[in-house]
Amino acid sequence: GAGVSQSPRYKVTKRGQDVALRCDPISGHVSLYWYRQALGQGPEFLTYFNYEAQQDKSGLPNDRFSAERPEGSISTLTIQRTEQRDSAMYRCASSLGQGADSNQPQHFGDGTRLSIL
Amino acid sequence: AQTVTQSQPEMSVQEAETVTLSCTYDTSESNYYLFWYKQPPSRQMILVIRQEAYKQQNATENRFSVNFQKAAKSFSLKISDSQLGDTAMYFCASRQGGSEKLVFGKGTKLTVNP
Numbered sequence: 001g002a003g004v005s006q007s008p009r010y011k012v013t014k015r016g017q018d019v020a021l022r023c024d025p026i027s028g029h030v031s032l033y034w035y036r037q038a039l040g041q042g043p044e045f046l047t048y049f050n051y052e053a054q055q056d057k058s059g060l061p062n063d064r065f066s067a068e069r070p071e072g073s074i075s076t077l078t079i080q081r082t083e084q085r086d087s088a089m090y091r092c093a094s095s096l097g098q099g100a101d102s103n104q105p106q107h108f109g110d111g112t113r114l115s116i117l
Numbered sequence: 118a119q120t121v122t123q124s125q126p127e128m129s130v131q132e133a134e135t136v137t138l139s140c141t142y143d144t145s146e147s148n149y150y151l152f153w154y155k156q157p158p159s160r161q162m163i164l165v166i167r168q169e170a171y172k173q174q175n176a177t178e179n180r181f182s183v184n185f186q187k188a189a190k191s192f193s194l195k196i197s198d199s200q201l202g203d204t205a206m207y208f209c210a211s212r213q214g215g216s217e218k219l220v221f222g223k224g225t226k227l228t229v230n231p
Binding site: 031033035040041042043044045048050055056058059089091093103105106107108109110111 | 121150152154159160161162163164167169208210216217218219220221222223224
C-alpha cells in the first residue's frame with residue numbers, strides 16, 4: 001500500500017486479555033518502529049526492527065510487551081494480561097533505513113487506539 | 118539522555134497570518150536530526166520538515182520553515198500564510214546519530230481561526 005497500515009484501528013478489551021496489534025510497513029522499508037502515545041502526550045519509543053532483527057527493545061515497559069517481525073515485513077506487537085494503564089494509541093512507523101546516521105524519516109501509520117476496560 | 122521541550126501547550130492564529138511554534142532540545146551528541154510532525158484531528162502523523170544538525174542553513178518546505186539555533190538548542194517552526202488545514206497538534210522530535218529512536222516533545226495544539 002501507499003502508507004503504513006495498522007489494524008485494528010480500535011481495540012476494546014477487558015483487563016487480563018491478550019491483544020495483538022498489527023503493522024504493515026511501506027513496501028521496501030527495512031526499518032520498523034513501534035511507539036505508544038498517551039492522551040495529550042507525544043509518542044514514546046517502544047522497539048525497533050531492522051529487517052526481521054529486533055535491534056532495540058529498550059522502550060518496552062515490561063515483559064508483558066513483545067514484538068516480532070518474522071519475515072522482515074509485517075510486525076505484531078503483543079500485550080499479554082492487559083492492564084488499564086496499557087490504554088493508549090499504539091503507532092507503527094517505517095523507514096528506508098540505510099543506517100542510523102542517515103536522515104531517512106520515519107513515516108507513521110494512523111495507529112491503533114487500545115482501550116482496556 | 119535526549120529531551121525535547123515544547124513550552125506552548127496551545128496557540129492560535131488568524132488565517133493568512135504567521136505563527137511560530139517553539140521547541141528546545143537537549144542532547145550530548147554532536148550528530149543529530151530534528152523533525153516537526155503534524156497530527157491533525159484525523160489522527161495521522163505527518164512529517165512537516167526535518168533538519169540535520171550539521172547543516173547551518175535552515176530547512177524550508179513551502180510555507181513551513183525552521184529557525185535552527187544550534188548553540189541555544191532551539192528548533193522553532195514558522196508557519197507562514199496560515200491555513201485552516203494547519204489546525205493540528207504539532208510535535209517536535211529529535212534523533213541522535215547512531216540511534217533509531219525518535220524522542221518527542223509533548224506537542225503544541227495550534228488552532229487557525231477564520
